[in-house]
Amino acid sequence: MKRSDRLVGLTNFFVNNPQKLVQLSYFTERYNASKSSISEDLDIINEMLKYEGIGSLERFPGAAGGAKYIPNFTNENSIQFIQSLCEKLEDPSRILPGGYLYMSDLLGDPSIVRQIGKVFVSAFFKKEIDAVVTVETKGIPLAYAVADYLNVPVVVIRRNMRVTEGSSVSINYVSGRSQRIQTMVLPKRNLQEGMNVCIIDDFMKAGGTVTGMISLLEEFKATVVGIGVFAEAEDNNNERMIEQYTSLIKVSNLQNKDINVKYGSILQK
Amino acid sequence: MKRSDRLVGLTNFFVNNPQKLVQLSYFTERYNASKSSISEDLDIINEMLKYEGIGSLERFPGAAGGAKYIPNFTNENSIQFIQSLCEKLEDPSRILPGGYLYMSDLLGDPSIVRQIGKVFVSAFFKKEIDAVVTVETKGIPLAYAVADYLNVPVVVIRRNMRVTEGSSVSINYVSGRSQRIQTMVLPKRNLQEGMNVCIIDDFMKAGGTVTGMISLLEEFKATVVGIGVFAEAEDNNNERMIEQYTSLIKVSNLQNKDINVKYGSILQK
Numbered sequence: 305m306k307r308s309d310r311l312v313g314l315t316n317f318f319v320n321n322p323q324k325l326v327q328l329s330y331f332t333e334r335y336n337a338s339k340s341s342i343s344e345d346l347d348i349i350n351e352m353l354k355y356e357g358i359g360s361l362e363r364f365p366g367a368a369g370g371a372k373y374i375p376n377f378t379n380e381n382s383i384q385f386i387q388s389l390c391e392k393l394e395d396p397s398r399i400l401p402g403g404y405l406y407m408s409d410l411l412g413d414p415s416i417v418r419q420i421g422k423v424f425v426s427a428f429f430k431k432e433i434d435a436v437v438t439v440e441t442k443g444i445p446l447a448y449a450v451a452d453y454l455n456v457p458v459v460v461i462r463r464n465m466r467v468t469e470g471s472s473v474s475i476n477y478v479s480g481r482s483q484r485i486q487t488m489v490l491p492k493r494n495l496q497e498g499m500n501v502c503i504i505d506d507f508m509k510a511g512g513t514v515t516g517m518i519s520l521l522e523e524f525k526a527t528v529v530g531i532g533v534f535a536e537a538e539d540n541n542n543e544r545m546i547e548q549y550t551s552l553i554k555v556s557n558l559q560n561k562d563i564n565v566k567y568g569s570i571l572q573k
Numbered sequence: 574m575k576r577s578d579r580l581v582g583l584t585n586f587f588v589n590n591p592q593k594l595v596q597l598s599y600f601t602e603r604y605n606a607s608k609s610s611i612s613e614d615l616d617i618i619n620e621m622l623k624y625e626g627i628g629s630l631e632r633f634p635g636a637a638g639g640a641k642y643i644p645n646f647t648n649e650n651s652i653q654f655i656q657s658l659c660e661k662l663e664d665p666s667r668i669l670p671g672g673y674l675y676m677s678d679l680l681g682d683p684s685i686v687r688q689i690g691k692v693f694v695s696a697f698f699k700k701e702i703d704a705v706v707t708v709e710t711k712g713i714p715l716a717y718a719v720a721d722y723l724n725v726p727v728v729v730i731r732r733n734m735r736v737t738e739g740s741s742v743s744i745n746y747v748s749g750r751s752q753r754i755q756t757m758v759l760p761k762r763n764l765q766e767g768m769n770v771c772i773i774d775d776f777m778k779a780g781g782t783v784t785g786m787i788s789l790l791e792e793f794k795a796t797v798v799g800i801g802v803f804a805e806a807e808d809n810n811n812e813r814m815i816e817q818y819t820s821l822i823k824v825s826n827l828q829n830k831d832i833n834v835k836y837g838s839i840l841q842k
Binding site: 307308309311312313315316319320321348349351352353355356358400401402404406408409412413414415417418440441444445448451452455456457458459460462468469470491493494 | 576577578580581582584585588589590617618620621622624625627669670671673675677678681682683684686687709710713714717720721724725726727728729731737738739760762763
């Protein structure tokens with residue numbers, strides 16, 4: 305097989321298997337090529353991934369060694385993407401009765417969801433993450449987009465006890481804004497004890513939900529190494545219950561129908 | 574830029590943007606190359622995508638023309654993948670009290686979810702699909718995996734009316750197995766009228782949920798062109814309410830703890 309063909313096959317393999325260590329022998333057999341040919345291919349791919357600003361191909365020497373695609377997306381692309389989201393979200397027809405912002409169309413677009421995943425992955429770059437945790441429902445696709453690039457599992461916290469999940473740990477917590485008592489449930493089997501996790505959710509107001517998630521995760525002895533929310537609402541009535549988090553966009557003045565959408569904490573660092 | 578570099582960049586672009594028509598001028602500018610060079614690159618990529626059994630690069634001539642990656646995955650890979658799932662699911666420790674099967678770990682693995690998406694995409698190949706519809710919660714990642722390869726939006730039916738979604742259409746339906754009355758809600762804004770949709774869900778018993786989804790979709794004048802469920806339960810007590818569907822695996826004898834997992838309808842065609 306020619307180099308040009310191998311480069312297509314190898315590139316497809318790596319971008320579809322981020323953070324997965326693969327031995328070179330897998331490729332020498334698959335493409336019937338020498339180790340030195342494959343090694344040169346990988347050099348070309350590594351240089352081009354860097355040029356495109358989408359990460360790099362890391363090499364690990366030795367018997368158990370191989371190559372691994374480490375996704376990392378340039379800040380420049382993130383800024384452009386977030387800017388375009390802000391413009392879309394500032395449309396006044398998105399304001400719903402009750403002071404909510406309609407964004408289901410954006411979160412229903414798989415390519416936007418994938419982009420959001422890329423931004424979070426780059427924000428959490430170099431952090432050791434064993435699992436991505438979210439709470440149903442709207443954060444789920446975002447959590448999978450992040451987990452996909454990190455090559456780690458997704459754990460979904462439920463709002464109600466499910467009979468189909470086996471024994472579970474549940475907590476009650478006070479929702480920040482409404483001050484109502486709510487429940488969160490996580491089946492014991494779904495998360496091993498002592499993991500490093502990042503929390504992903506679609507929307508944060510006072511931060512009650514995230515605070516609830518952190519409490520529940522403590523029951524699993526998990527360490528929260530990152531918190532990412534797609535949108536945060538600027539809320540002057542309540543103090544934020546969470547200090548350290550990464551948001552892509554910040555929405556304010558929703559109640560007054562004079563909507564204002566700007567960059568979130570991710571670009572204020 | 575050299576051909577070898579362009580091939581890496583182009584392959585990455587196409588596998589990350591399935592079903593998206595791109596004009597050749599986009600690439601001639603991006604990589605500072607002639608139209609004939611890019612055209613030769615695309616021929617190489619097309620041949621290699623076919624060789625790898627992951628689809629093809631379609632070319633559209635004319636002023637508004639360009640190239641588009643059409644994902645289509647070989648049956649061979651699907652069979653191998655489904656076989657490995659069956660083996661994993663036959664583990665008796667997966668049987669939960671009440672005769673349920675634990676599969677959250679598999680559906681929490683982004684690479685397995687992506688594979689399931691590939692199988693459905695190939696099963697629905699050549700069907701005109703405008704949107705993928707699912708119902709919360711566990712079908713959501715599968716729906717996004719399918720929609721990602723089809724380049725269409727995901728519409729999530731909710732179990733409860735949400736104040737954050739604006740005016741909605743809701744229906745009541747009778748759950749097949751429990752014979753309980755349940756509710757489904759879809760905000761009006763989330764789905765345009767008259768779309769061709771495919772339904773994706775994680776589990777089907779008698780088919781009550783899917784029947785409910787079809788009723789709700791009728792209110793949006795949608796045409797259901799495909800139904801895909803990850804797992805179906807062989808249920809001798811009830812007749813199946815749905816005739817036409819694609820399942821990856823079929824689970825039986827769960828109640829007796831003598832679990833049996835085999836290929837679903839997808840391999841019986």
